[in-house]
Amino acid sequence: MKEFRLDENEKITSGFSVPEPYFDDFQSKLTGRLADKETKVRSLFSHKKAWFFAAAAVLIIALCIPILTQNSISSREIDKATLETYLSYNANLSDDDIVELLDEKDLQKIKIDLSIEDKDIEDILSTNANLEEYLIN
């Protein structure tokens, strides 16, 4: 078989053809596309604006963090009335449990509060109708 040599044969072209008016129409087609591109550059919502709004949003959120944190902490605190009601009606605490929670200072204070005058004892004893019954039993 004879060896095929590119340089010994007639030049082979690619074989690709082009539709007839293609190059005549190309310029107007391209000019239209370039005009489109230029219009798109003037987009209202450009990337720069998007970044600006994103940065503003982050800044606002950052500024709100201390306020939100403070609110959430204060809302966790229980007011005295609620605590007292809870302890009175729901808590399963004995006197000993409460005493364990109190320090020496608190206990001293309670002692002072509980000091009763002789006069008060006399009043209670004289006004209590059931006293005799208790003494007998």
Next chain:
Amino acid sequence: MEEKAFIQELLNPKTQNQAFQKLLSEYQRPLYHHIRNIVLNHDDADDVLQNTFVKVFRYLKDFKGESKLFSWMYRIATNEAITFINQKAKRNGMTSEALQSKIVDNLKADDYFDGNEIQLKLQKAIVLLPEKQQLVFKMKYFEEIKYEDMSEILGTSVGALKASYHHAVKKIEKYMTTD
């Protein structure tokens, strides 16, 4: 006209339109054929040629004049064409080599291919070459671009280009002889 002066005309809003018309009339045909040889299909070549000129127009202000305007435009066209074929292959879930083989296999049915048996056989031989050898062969054999210009376009030494072309020719001749 000196190339620098022509670039200034392209950048000046007053002379821009006329200069761009001149650029188009001079380069649209050779760039089209360069792109067509890579992407193989007319509609794809049309898309890539438009993208190429849009990029040329957009980045002309950044053109430093370190290479010739001709080779800068060819470099853009080559990159656009290769990127296009790779993306098209990816969209179709195949390699770019497989896509090009498929296009060449269907060339007979292409309205804008009127090659004979030899031309078709040559296209089938080319598509079997590695990408770089394909490119060098097409630019040298079909487009008759000088090695020095090709070196500036592809950023490869003249020696390496000559070696690529030599290997490509040997493989093609073997294919054309035996198959």
